[in-house]
Amino acid sequence: MVCDAQDEGDLVRASLLNMTTIAAIATPAGRGGLGVIRISGPDAHVISQHLCGRQQPWPLRKAQFTRFLDTEGKTIDEGLVLYFKAPRSYTGEDVVELQAHGSPVLLNALLQRVLVLGAKLASPGEFTRRAVKNGKMNLEQAEAIAACIDAVTLRAARQAERHLQGEFGQQISFLMDKVTGLLAHVEACLDFPEEDVPPLLFDQLREQMNRDVLEPIENSLATAMFGERLFQGVTAAIVGAPNVGKSSLLNRLSGRERAIVSDVPGTTRDTLEVDFEVQGIPVRLVDTAGMRNSGDAIEQEGVRRARDAASMADVTIFVADVSQKKTWKAEGQTDIMVMNKCDLLEDCSTISNEFIPVSAHHGVGMNVLLEQLAQHLDVVPAGEEDILVTRERHRQLLVQARMHVLQGCSLLGEAAQLDLVALEWRQGWSALGEILGIGDVEHILDRIFSEFCIGK
Ligand SMILES: Nc1nc2c(ncn2[C@@H]2O[C@H](COP(=O)(O)OP(=O)(O)OP(=O)(O)O)[C@@H](O)[C@H]2O)c(=O)[nH]1
Ligand SMILES: [Mg+2]
Numbered sequence: 033m034v035c036d037a038q039d040e041g042d043l044v045r046a047s048l049l050n051m052t053t054i055a056a057i058a059t060p061a062g063r064g065g066l067g068v069i070r071i072s073g074p075d076a077h078v079i080s081q082h083l084c085g086r087q088q089p090w091p092l093r094k095a096q097f098t099r100f101l102d103t104e105g106k107t108i109d110e111g112l113v114l115y116f117k118a119p120r121s122y123t124g125e126d127v128v129e130l131q132a133h134g135s136p137v138l139l140n141a142l143l144q145r146v147l148v149l150g151a152k153l154a155s156p157g158e159f160t161r162r163a164v165k166n167g168k169m170n171l172e173q174a175e176a177i178a179a180c181i182d183a184v185t186l187r188a189a190r191q192a193e194r195h196l197q198g199e200f201g202q203q204i205s206f207l208m209d210k211v212t213g214l215l216a217h218v219e220a221c222l223d224f225p226e227e228d229v230p231p232l233l234f235d236q237l238r239e240q241m242n243r244d245v246l247e248p249i250e251n252s253l254a255t256a257m258f259g260e261r262l263f264q265g266v267t268a269a270i271v272g273a274p275n276v277g278k279s280s281l282l283n284r285l286s287g288r289e290r291a292i293v294s295d296v297p298g299t300t301r302d303t304l305e306v307d308f309e310v311q312g313i314p315v316r317l318v319d320t321a322g323m324r325n326s327g328d329a330i331e332q333e334g335v336r337r338a339r340d341a342a343s344m345a346d347v348t349i350f351v352a353d354v355s356q357k358k359t360w361k362a363e364g365q366t367d368i369m370v371m372n373k374c375d376l377l378e379d380c381s382t383i384s385n386e387f388i389p390v391s392a393h394h395g396v397g398m399n400v401l402l403e404q405l406a407q408h409l410d411v412v413p414a415g416e417e418d419i420l421v422t423r424e425r426h427r428q429l430l431v432q433a434r435m436h437v438l439q440g441c442s443l444l445g446e447a448a449q450l451d452l453v454a455l456e457w458r459q460g461w462s463a464l465g466e467i468l469g470i471g472d473v474e475h476i477l478d479r480i481f482s483e484f485c486i487g488k
Contacts, residue, residue, distance in 0.1 A: 051125070053079065054158055055151035057139050058487030064134030066111075069142055070487055071130070071151055072123040072159055079149040080113055080128040083142075090115035090128070100132060100142055108145065109138045123159050124166025157484025161477065164469060171469025171480070172201050175423060178484050179263060187312025188262045191420055199419045200426075203248070204467050210244040211437070211461045218444075218454045234445045241441055245460075249434045256427045258313075258410045259420030265307075265314030266409060269345035271338060273359035274298050274322025276351045277372040280392035282306060282319040285401075291319045298322060301334040303341050310402060311411045318345060323363055339363075347408055349401075352387065368404050370397075425476075429463045436460035 053073025059066065071079060077090065084098045085105060095112040102108050111132040121127035132142055147153060160174045169177075176195035183189035194200070214237055221229045270278045274297035282291050286306040292299055304319045318341045321334030342348050342364070350366035353359045354373050362369065371387035374380050374396060380389040388404060390397030421427050440456030443449040465471045 053151045054154035054162075055079075055143060055146045056154035056159075056487040057143055058129075059134060059139075061136065062134075063136065067132050067134035067136075067139040068487075069130040069132065069139065069146060070154075070159060071128045071146060072121070072125045072154075072162060073151070074126060075150050076126040076128045077115065077117075079146055079151055080115070080130065082149050083130075083145060084113065092117055093120075095131075100130065100145070102141070102145060103148075108141050109133055109135075119166065119168075122168070123162040124168045125162060154486060155481075156486050157481030157488060160484060160488055161481045170198075170201055171473065171477075172204070172426070172467055173198060174469075175425075175480060176200075177488065179422060181485065181488065183263065184265070184307075184314045185262070185309045185312045187414065188314075191259070191262060191417070191422060194419055195422065200421075201468055203252070203419065204464050207245055207248060207433075208461055208464045210240075211457055211464070214241055214245075215454060215457045215461070218450055218457065222450050222454065231445070238441050238444055241437060245437055246434060246441075249430050249437075252421050253427065253430055253434075255412075255418060256421035256430075258412050258417075259422040260424060260427070261313050261409060262420065263422055265316060266346035267305075267316045267318055267341075267344070268347040268349055268405065269318045269320060269338075269341045270349045270351060271320050271342045271363070271366065272322065272351035273353070273356070274324055276322065276353035276356070276359050277392045278322065278351050279304075279319050281349075281351055281370070281372065281390070282317055284392045284395055284398060286317060298324075298326065298328070298331050298334075301330055303334075303337050310409060311406050311414060313406075313409050313411060315405070315409075342366075347405065349405075354383065354389075367408055368401070370401060425480075426467050429467050433460045433463035436463060 051074050053071060053075035055069060055071040058068045058070040080090065081087070083100055085101050086098065090096055090113055092115060095114055097110070098113050099107045099110045109132045111130060114129040114131070116122070116127040118124060118126045130142065132138060157178070160177055163169055164171055164174050173196055176192050179192035180189055180196060183192050217233070217237055221233070270282055272278055275295065279291035279293045279300050282304070283289050283293065286308045288306065290306045291304050298321070300319055300321050302321070306317045308315055308317060320338035320341050321331065323335055323338060326332055326335065347368065348366045349368045349370060350362040351370045351372050354371050355376050369387045371383050371389050372392055374383070374389040375391040375394050383389050388397055388400050390401055421430065436456045437460040440453045440460065443453045443456065462471050466473055
């Protein structure tokens with residue numbers, strides 16, 4: 033790379049420490065008002081100086097208007113440079129952000145120039161990975177950043193933001209402290225002969241472990257179903273006989289005329305999906321072909337797909353037509369039963385109460401249906417939710433921690449086993465620590481950060 037003697041010293045030091053400088057376009061692909069390139073590492077500052085033909089250092093944390101130049105000194109684009117000096121930056125390293133125009137060709141030309149000047153193209157999540165390595169955030173907060181970006185509902189984004197603020201991490205640290213405290217008692221006992229340990233102590237330790245560690249873990253785990261659904265979403269398949277109004281219901285629920293509706297039975301052939309949300313949970317609604325035996329090969333395939341969709345869905349909504357008694361019997365187990373076309377009845381009270389009476393045409397009964405769907409998905413009313421377990425990784429580690437702590441508790445009291453108790457509790461502590469990235473977590477980092485977008 034091009035640099036003067038003083039910079040070279042920095043470079044040698046950086047390469048000795050194996051600290052590369054990375055760069056990437058941080059804004060999404062496509063055209064936009066602005067496009068941002070992020071550079072992080074020991075050469076970030078000097079690279080940006082060369083890029084802009086600037087001799088003096090950039091001011092700290094202050095936007096500076098500049099031109100971005102190509103090899104021949106011609107302007108590629110103009111925009112702002114923002115310089116964050118280590119360690120007060122996102123990654124904890126020197127970071128320079130270039131704000132250019134949001135044109136894919138210009139941004140690519142700029143990025144190429146930055147790479148020629150010595151930066152390496154960042155891999156997905158590499159900026160955040162460095163932030164974790166440099167102690168700017170723990171692993172759980174890094175995951176929360178990805179979750180914030182990936183959230184598809186506002187409620188999910190808010191929950192991710194709370195994780196990012198460290199609320200969940202604090203709970204976990206608190207549990208770890210409790211385990212450490214109780215572990216210290218057990219370890220102290222190891223140094224005394226059995227008969228000197230008051231037997232009551234074990235009961236007390238067990239009680240405290242229950243109250244301060246196991247119960248909170250249990251409470252956390254109880255939130256995992258909703259928490260994970262908030263981010264991963266669920267699928268709900270609408271099934272039933274032909275012509276009962278499945279497609280009409282899909283259109284009504286999603287608020288879009290997405291599926292073709294007609295009075296010809298067998299209108300929907302292929303499955304059709306629409307995304308909407310139920311109290312913050314992303315729901316993929318799947319319209320299916322009406323179930324019936326048909327000589328038509330295409331329709332038969334549609335029915336096969338309908339059955340597949342129903343078996344794979346998290347929730348099945350069975351639709352019947354109040355005017356067609358033969359449509360009232362569901363094929364197999366369904367979660368929610370809906371009686372459609374209630375507008376054709378004078379009096380809906382005659383409908384069996386296993387069905388929710390609705391009219392897809394007139395939008396009647398939709399609130400009740402949505403309420404049932406929410407209940408089925410274990411939705412916690414908005415405004416009442418605590419910090420949730422939102423990732424399978426965290427849930428599994430909590431389960432592991434609980435298992436070790438319990439195992440330890442069951443061995444308490446048999447003085448000869450005290451070292452095993454200590455071992456189990458230490459393993460419980462480690463499982464909790466792994467949530468935050470404490471301990472030997474190198475093996476999981478690649479998988480976690482590969483799910484990030486480039487530039488983050
Ligand atoms: N009166 C009344 N008619 C309805 C209602 N919902 C749907 N329909 C009518 O019922 C017929 C079938 O509606 P669709 O939504 O296409 O029914 P479907 O279950 O998707 O039918 P297939 O795709 O053929 O299986 C159409 O003529 C609709 O206009 C309703 O709430 N009230
Ligand atoms: Mg249909």
